Amino acid sequence: MKWFEIGLVVLTFATGIIWLLDRLFFARRRAATAGLLDEEPAVVDYSRAFFPVLAAVLVLRSFIAEPYKIPSSSMMPNLLIGDFILVNKFSYGLRLPVNNHKVVALGEPARGDVVVFKPPHDPDQNWIKRVVGLPGDQIAFRGDTLYINGEAMRYTPIGEYVGQGRGAEMNGATLLTEHLPGRDHSVLEWIDRAAPSGQGExxxxxxxxxxxxxxxxxxxxxxxxxxxxxxxxxxLRGKAFLIWLNCEGWFCTGSFDPSRIGTSIK
Structure with a gap:
């Protein structure tokens, strides 16, 4: 993903500079010598054709919405392997492509937001998780319970999880609603394991x-x-807000779940 972003930026600027230099200098020279404005080198022709498309894609992906594909089961039951999602790129401020530097501050994550980010220990990747702790919060996880500032979160049992397709790998897990302050969402947990992991404060x-x-x-x-x-x-890269496709394999030749198209991410 990083190399695609770098390539997109390089191609956009290269085609734009070639097209601009030709318009400012070389087109008039060709006109003076040949009397024709449309006899231009192939590289200029291609640059003029591709620059608007590349620029539009760059602006869209960098400042408006960017697509990602869910590769793992860490966000089940809400996000499944094979989900294609859209991420709002301006929810937490406008950032430059490649280096992710914020240039315009527009907002901050709220508790419960599903965010795409670069993990601090592996910044070349993009991961997706849910924000449960804000700056200054005291967070604890004991047993199967999340504590925020000393208060245990409430959980409402829904039943045994039954998934389809790639979601079936977690069949038999307990499905619950976790009541974060101001935000409810579903979580999965295994209740028959001997020692829960990830304990601490x-x-x-x-x-x-x-x-x-x-x-x-x-x-x-x-x-x-x-x-x-x-x-x-x-x-931070942005806030996930929509599932626009769910499928596996090239051209969706594997599993395909049309019921997830257009699902909001909560």
Whole structure:
């Protein structure tokens, strides 16, 4: 993904510069010598044709919405392997492509937001988790219960999880509603294991967030990051808001679930 972004930026600027230089200098010279404005080199012709398309794609992906594909089960039951999602790129401020530097501050993550980010221990990748801890929060995870500032979150049992397609790998897990302050969402957990993992207590520093997967027993999240348990604000890529496709394989030759198209991410 990083190399695609770099390539898109390079191609956009290269085609734009070639087209602009030709318009300012070389087109008039050709007109003076040949009397024709449309006899231009192939590289100029291609640059003039592709620059508007590349520029539009760059602006769309960098500042409006960017597509991602869910590769793992860490956000089940809400996001499944094979889901294609859209990420709002301006929810948390406008950022430059490639280096992700914020140039315009527009907002900050709220508790319960599903965010795409670059993990601090592997910044070349893009991960997706849910924000459960805000700057200054005291976060604890004991047993199967999340505590925020000393208060245990409430859980409403829904039943045994039954999934289809790639979602079937978590069949038999317990499906619950976790009641975060101001935000309810579904989580999965196994109740028959001997020792829950990811236990501990943490204080979220300023400018950082604590993130967890909804599949609580199958998620490499802030609980397990060894260098730092927290997500720096500058690593945010955007807020996930929509599932626009679910399929596997090239051209969706594998599993395909049309029922997930247009599903909002909550």
């Amino acid at each position: 943490w204080t979220v520093p300023e400018g950082h967030y604590f993130v967890m997967g909804d599949n609580r027993d199958n998620s490499e999240d802030s609980r397990f990051w060894t260098q730092t348990h927290f997500l720096p604000e500058e690593n």
